[in-house]
Amino acid sequence: MIPTDSSCSPGGTSGPAPGPSAWFADMVDHCYAFAEAAKARGCPVVGILCEFTPRELILAAGGVPVCLCGGNAETIPAAEQFLPSNLCPLIKSTFGYHVTGRNPFLKWADLVVAETTCDGKKKMFELLGESKPMHVLELPHKADDPDALEHWTEEVRKLKAHLEQRFGVQITDAKLREAIRLMNRERGLRRRLADLMVREPPPLTGRQLIEFKSIISGIPADLEQYERALEWFGSGSAAQPASAARDEARPVRVLLTGVPLVHGAERVLELIESGGAVVVCLENCTGLKPILEDVDESELDPVCAIARKYYHLPCSVLTANTRRLESLRSLAAKFRPECVIELVWQACLTYDIESYHVRKLAEEELRLPYLKITTDYSPSDSARITTRLEVAMEIARARRPS
């Protein structure tokens, strides 16, 4: 599944990473150096906490947009001094970094931009806002409501004005268009890389693929590495003997959907792939979801174009979130999974409830086995999750035409 000269396990981070994977293995260090240098030049660092934040506006304001989402179980106890324990680990870990002061990017952030997505985040922002300058965009929750896009566009305009005023810059249309082109290029490269997974066998594992992202967007060196990775994994050298495809033991192709797998919280992905499966499609905010659609470069008003792209993000906080089901349908047709696995972080009510629709889609329409895993950042249930994954793989294999 991986090029022959690599010794990378499906675990991904163990052992020397092959070719371009090595660059992204040090992603956080690169981002640190990049942000530190930008800060020294006087560029503002702007923290973001969700894929709804239009990074283009921050880039056009000369800022460095950096994702602050926490994927570390160790920062959770500190957060629980302020937040309820029955809250999603992503929110707790993010806030825990703030409490412990362990995230340099959060410390550097001159501003944190956030949205009214789920209740847990929304209320956490108020606590974060006590010591950090915050700007919260109001996200309309009724998807496809006639007024919703209009309102969201206004919110994006307000963010633009806020950035201009706070950082004393002018965000011109030309700067916006430049940022749009940069972000489109990055999305396009990452999308093409993810598209390689349609192959059987896929040229890389899902664990390897998820490494190809950065908490800071638009770093030129990253873009070069995406290009290199495309050549590396996209070339014929990564292909496997054709006989492997007929092997009954060949890995089960999995579509993984649900909550994001923030950097450091890839445990479930690793469990899936260590049990004889390969995640060929990652339909979440750390996978394909935010990169499926580009910003329309030809639209007259770039703010409108940006607002539209981000407004289309099929997040479970929206009602009804039918766009996610449409996306899952087309991704299933493209990536040909044999099983759908949904990951839900404990106490993430919106994804948990929405799983009802996803299960129905998988079982009744796509006719695929479906497994929902509800967990948090603690590894205490890994053995139990492994058993359930093994069963799902046994079911998927039993359904293969003999």
Place this chain on the structure above:
Amino acid sequence: MICAGIDAGSRAIKVVLFDPAASRPVGTGITEQGIEQARLAEELYDQTLREAGLQRAQVRSVVATGYGRTRVRFADTTITEITCHACGVHHLVPDARTIIEIGGQDSKVIQLEDGGRVRDFSMNDRCAAGTGRFLEVVASRLGVDLTALGELSGHSEKPVVISSTCVVFAETEIIGLLAEGTPARDIAAGVQTAIATRVATLAGRALARPVCFTGGVALQTGMIRALEAALQLPVRVAPDPQFTGALGAAILAARRT
């Protein structure tokens, strides 16, 4: 030729020796699970073979299942307990469409297709609510043997309502009930109802009939009644419910060859 299934569960290890030609077991063995899991499984396996007048060389294939399955060194492969219970129950009760299996530390609901293949399943996650572990905790708190707990519940006229789903909280609740002078029989019956309710929640939507109950907890008198009440469906107990996992493993071992 013989095939063998080993079910290394959390509370007990079970062995079934199966003769595929005759399509029936030729030997069974059971022992309590312990610390040296690998050795215990091996000893039980050899003892069961001896009692059946067989030798290891006569066994064509061995499948291990149960949470300790990877510790069974002499197994040719491992298969999850869900698939094994499904296969074992299907062999014994071919028309079963739903299996409820309650073991020492998990409870599972398995939906079967025609032909006995697993269509869907659900099982408890981190928490031991609704498992045999709950019965153990309560039996020890009431100072009775696990088997006596089931008989005790049969005499209850007014089962208590245990509102905590967490075993640890439930134990606290039971201490409170005992302090109030609640009879042990009503607590025993209440706990069985609590487990059955928990499993019914796990089972969720409309269950395909017939429903077959298996696993060690199916041996508890009173559990069947509690489960029927919670599911509002008739429930059949699998023959030798502790052995269906090992039986399924042995049958799957035969299919592998």
